[in-house]
Amino acid sequence: xxxxxxxxxxxxxxxxxxxxxxxxxxxxxxxxxxxxxxxxxxxxxxxxxxxxxxxxxxxxxxxxxxxxxxxxxxxxxxxxxxxxxxxxxxxxxxxxxxxxxxxxxxxxxxxxxxxxxxxxxxxxxxxxxxxxxxxxxxxxxxxxxxxxxxxxxxxxxxxxxxxxxx
Numbered sequence: 001x002x003x004x005x006x007x008x009x010x011x012x013x014x015x016x017x018x019x020x021x022x023x024x025x026x027x028x029x030x031x032x033x034x035x036x037x038x039x040x041x042x043x044x045x046x047x048x049x050x051x052x053x054x055x056x057x058x059x060x061x062x063x064x065x066x067x068x069x070x071x072x073x074x075x076x077x078x079x080x081x082x083x084x085x086x087x088x089x090x091x092x093x094x095x096x097x098x099x100x101x102x103x104x105x106x107x108x109x110x111x112x113x114x115x116x117x118x119x120x121x122x123x124x125x126x127x128x129x130x131x132x133x134x135x136x137x138x139x140x141x142x143x144x145x146x147x148x149x150x151x152x153x154x155x156x157x158x159x160x161x162x163x164x165x166x
Contacts, residue, residue, distance in 0.1 A: 008037075009035060009036070009037035009038075010037050010039075012035050012037075013035040013037055016032055016033065016035050019032065020032055042163065042164065043159045043160075043164055044164065045156065045159060045160050045164055049154070049156055049157060049160065050065075050069065050160060050164075050165065052148070052152060052154075052157070053065075053144075053145060053148050053157050053160055054066055054069075056144065056147070056148040056151060056152070057141070057144045057148075058144070059116075059119075059120065060120060060129060060130065060131075061137070061140060061141060061144060062116075063113075063116050063117055063120055063128075063129075064078060064079075064129050064131070064137065065141070065162075065165055066113055066116065067081070067093070067109075067113065067117065068162060068165040069165045070093075070107070070109045070110065070113050071093055071095065071107045071109065072107075073095055073107075074099045074100070074102075075134040075137065075138070075162045075163075076099045076134050077095050077097065077098055077099050077102070078129070079127070079129050079131060079133075079134060079137065080095075080096075080097035080127065081093065081095065081097075081127070081128050081129070082096070082126045082127055082128065083122065083126065083127075083128060084126070086114060086117060086118065086128075087106070088114055088118070090108075091108055091109060091110070091111055091114055092106050092107060092108050092109065093106070093107055093109050093113075093114075093117075094106045095107070134162070137162075138161075138162060141161075141162065145157055145158065145160065146158075
């Protein structure tokens with residue numbers, strides 16, 4: 001930790017936490033410094049910017065983004081939504097495969113989103129979205145976002161990510 005001054009407080013906290021775990025695993029006692037840090041407030045784009053970006057995406061990506069926006073689901077949770085999780089009569093989407101130890105939940109959504117999801121082709125067996133991983137979906141979103149930035153000449157769209165959809 002000789003270059004300690006170049007590390008951000010969050011990085012320093014993570015390293016200290018990892019080192020503390022290493023010490024406890026090896027039954028070594030040591031006094032470690034307490035690192036305090038403040039998390040940044042995430043960028044929350046105006047709804048108009050999100051809608052503009054999502055409408056310029058291909059149908060599946062737009063449906064994926066609108067689903068995350070309506071359900072506040074994590075990207076991995078939205079990827080795991082299956083055709084049987086859509087409750088059309090009650091206009092609900094069930095999240096039966098939560099991430100990070102979350103609870104299963106059922107979220108009421110608009111009729112438009114239900115119709116948008118049901119209009120997607122059934123290509124991936126049980127799952128609605130055909131993206132294999134969130135990294136794959138993220139790469140596709142970044143590519144479409146760059147095209148939208150050029151199309152609308154609006155650099156603010158570059159700040160929108162999957163997590164700003166939540």
